[in-house]
Amino acid sequence: MTQVRIEGLTKRYGSATAVDRLSLQVENGQFVSLLGPSGCGKTTTLKCIAGFEEVTGGRILFDGRDVSREPPEKRDIGMVFQSYALFPHLTVAGNLAFGLEMRRVPPAAIRERVARALDMVQLAPFAERYPKALSGGQQQRVALARALVIEPRILLLDEPLANLDAKLRDEMRLFIRDLQQRVGITTLYVTHDQSEAMTMSDLVVVMFDGRIAQAAAPQEVYDLPASEAVARFVGNANILQGNVRDGVVHLAGGASPVPMPQLPPGPVRLMARPEQISLVQAGVASDMVGRVDHSYFNGSHVDYRISTDAGDIAVHASTAHIFPAGTPVGLRFDPARLWPMEPRA
Amino acid sequence: MIAARGLSSPRMLVLPAAALIVVFVVMPYLNIMVMSLRTPAQGNPYGEGFTLQSYLTILTDAYYYEAVLKTLRLGVVTSITTLALGLPLALHINRAGRRMRGLLIALVLSPLLVGIVVRSYGWTILLGNAGIVNSTLRNLGLIDRPLPLMYNELGIIIGLTHVFLPFMILPILSALQSIDPAVSAAARSLGARPFTVFRRVTLPLALPGIRSGTILVFVLAVSAYVTPALMGGMRIQTATLMTVDILIDQYRWPFGSALALTLSIAAALMIFAFGRMTRTRWTQ
Numbered sequence: 001m002t003q004v005r006i007e008g009l010t011k012r013y014g015s016a017t018a019v020d021r022l023s024l025q026v027e028n029g030q031f032v033s034l035l036g037p038s039g040c041g042k043t044t045t046l047k048c049i050a051g052f053e054e055v056t057g058g059r060i061l062f063d064g065r066d067v068s069r070e071p072p073e074k075r076d077i078g079m080v081f082q083s084y085a086l087f088p089h090l091t092v093a094g095n096l097a098f099g100l101e102m103r104r105v106p107p108a109a110i111r112e113r114v115a116r117a118l119d120m121v122q123l124a125p126f127a128e129r130y131p132k133a134l135s136g137g138q139q140q141r142v143a144l145a146r147a148l149v150i151e152p153r154i155l156l157l158d159e160p161l162a163n164l165d166a167k168l169r170d171e172m173r174l175f176i177r178d179l180q181q182r183v184g185i186t187t188l189y190v191t192h193d194q195s196e197a198m199t200m201s202d203l204v205v206v207m208f209d210g211r212i213a214q215a216a217a218p219q220e221v222y223d224l225p226a227s228e229a230v231a232r233f234v235g236n237a238n239i240l241q242g243n244v245r246d247g248v249v250h251l252a253g254g255a256s257p258v259p260m261p262q263l264p265p266g267p268v269r270l271m272a273r274p275e276q277i278s279l280v281q282a283g284v285a286s287d288m289v290g291r292v293d294h295s296y297f298n299g300s301h302v303d304y305r306i307s308t309d310a311g312d313i314a315v316h317a318s319t320a321h322i323f324p325a326g327t328p329v330g331l332r333f334d335p336a337r338l339w340p341m342e343p344r345a
Numbered sequence: 346m347i348a349a350r351g352l353s354s355p356r357m358l359v360l361p362a363a364a365l366i367v368v369f370v371v372m373p374y375l376n377i378m379v380m381s382l383r384t385p386a387q388g389n390p391y392g393e394g395f396t397l398q399s400y401l402t403i404l405t406d407a408y409y410y411e412a413v414l415k416t417l418r419l420g421v422v423t424s425i426t427t428l429a430l431g432l433p434l435a436l437h438i439n440r441a442g443r444r445m446r447g448l449l450i451a452l453v454l455s456p457l458l459v460g461i462v463v464r465s466y467g468w469t470i471l472l473g474n475a476g477i478v479n480s481t482l483r484n485l486g487l488i489d490r491p492l493p494l495m496y497n498e499l500g501i502i503i504g505l506t507h508v509f510l511p512f513m514i515l516p517i518l519s520a521l522q523s524i525d526p527a528v529s530a531a532a533r534s535l536g537a538r539p540f541t542v543f544r545r546v547t548l549p550l551a552l553p554g555i556r557s558g559t560i561l562v563f564v565l566a567v568s569a570y571v572t573p574a575l576m577g578g579m580r581i582q583t584a585t586l587m588t589v590d591i592l593i594d595q596y597r598w599p600f601g602s603a604l605a606l607t608l609s610i611a612a613a614l615m616i617f618a619f620g621r622m623t624r625t626r627w628t629q
Contacts, residue, residue, distance in 0.1 A: 132627070
């Protein structure tokens, strides 16, 4: 069990800065996701923690000990790669045994620990197979078992689900989270998939351009994004322009003012998630009126695009009543869930 | 109907290549096999009837079987020297940057771009008794008499190693390039030092390339004619040189065919044994 502290981590390639003075603390047994678009520096950060990249500046500490200058083989980490990176010339059991052999564990103990790790990922019958003979999901589980069997201080995962199909991805998500909870290992998880980060993590670190845009619990990142960029990257966001006068927001294109007494006077932009807006029939009291542009029936819900005087607004509503395209509708906002974007008091 | 479908089947696409192989490989081989069993004759390439006498002579007369063994030995030694030089080079090229890699591959291929005669005379300038190496050593007072660097087996091995090096490097390089870089990174993360990664991961994964490179160089070295002729100065009789001499100069077609086939069969058996020895289960 290890606490990871990153202090002012900087990584430059020539004149390009991949990671810019990043600081982060990951507590014992925490599951932390680094979330961001490609090129945001999340994988570089992970590689610096693993020791595959030399840091340009800053420090990385495991339990208070600076490891920034240590080679990867000295850091005692378990890593899962996007391509799984299994050893093609070794059997599943051989892949798992590799790290233990490096640690000079006696053969009898290796056999026992490999068997236990294979049970843990439900792959015991495949011990003597070569990686090539396994499906993507099975290879993924071997990679996970290989990283965990050495009982590392921390577990690093670099987009481990990116190569799996959607259904398997959902399964593996729960599997990894469940496994991490059982083992209780400090975990850093790199992904560009916000729903992956949401469902698995204790802490979501949203990164843009080598910097942390927000580091918070999943629900906080979703409901209270630190910036418009975070709001848009994590889920869908409607940004409404408005003006605050005497604690009341007058929305652009809005019919009725929304009371928000905590806001200072002046222009404001509010975020409303599509599922936080409800639709009512035209003529019924509402905060804004519009017309259904598109409605996409999705089985469990309906996704609407509503055109209003304030621009297009996305609404995610139940299937209880479906408004067909072309219908005039009213939109209702929940003032408690409208979140003001920067600048913010 | 059936005939029409047969004609349009994709299998028909191999027909031109198959015809070429039958005409230029299978038929000559059959011809040589039959020829090796014919009887010798005076004034004619071969006489009436069939006999195993040519093979018996080759297997019992030391002059012939030792030529075959010497040729196989040259093949083995050349495979080993090209591997010893080629593996480190391939590893280096694999790690070089994109532009550097192109340059290095061009350098590796350069021996193939120089005519064989020019190449061999280049070696004479370097390795001959009055060549650069010997005269330098003599001027430095390190030797009294020139070292025999050419016109012997050493000279042949040097010449063959030089020209066949690309056939060792390219298959190894292609095997190395097909290794996912993350695999080495994974080995590091599991606690392997860089040399251990090489020994336990890179080398085993390069084995299929080493294997095909070795077989390729061995086959080429055993069947080489011009390089052994020029670098050996016609003083070393390899089975290949001997065969040409018997077939063309001595006009003994049955015996020359038998000698050629004996060499082919012996080389094929060695390749088969080597293939069995270096078989990898994970590539099956």
